[in-house]
Amino acid sequence: MFFTKMGRVIAWLLVIIGGCRAVHAFVIAFQTGQSMAPRYFGSKSTGEVIDAALLYVLIGVVVGIVAEISRSVAGKTEVIKQELK
Template sequence: MFFTKLGRVIAWLLVILGGFRAVLAFAIATTDQTMGPRYLGSSSTGHAIDMSLLCVLIGVAVGMMAEISRSVAAKTEAIKQELK
């Protein structure tokens, strides 16, 4: 159960931070692209957008795995209670 909870926390962090970085990169891309290396840490805003959306997708995948793990654990617990 520890890894399920840890997976949920990591998933939320990846989604929130990746989304924030994507929004920041889009904002910089529409204003002044020379600020990109300073605030995003990457050579271009396009690269920052790609990496941040990848983080969001990885966060969604980790979140789905954590939800599957939680569902399987709940079913296993229900079966254990039924057998008693």
């Protein structure tokens, strides 16, 4: 159960951080026209930051799906154990 809970926490963190970073990059891109991108993102352009942020979101969704599958399997195992008693 520990890894299932940690997987859910990590999934949520990846989705939230990736989403915030993507929104931040979109705001910089549309309001300043790429002129402020080096200040906030280092040598990366806003497009590269958006790509990386969406990858974080995608990985977070995948980790969340795996954690939900693990939780479902653990729940079914508990039901089977109770039925055998």
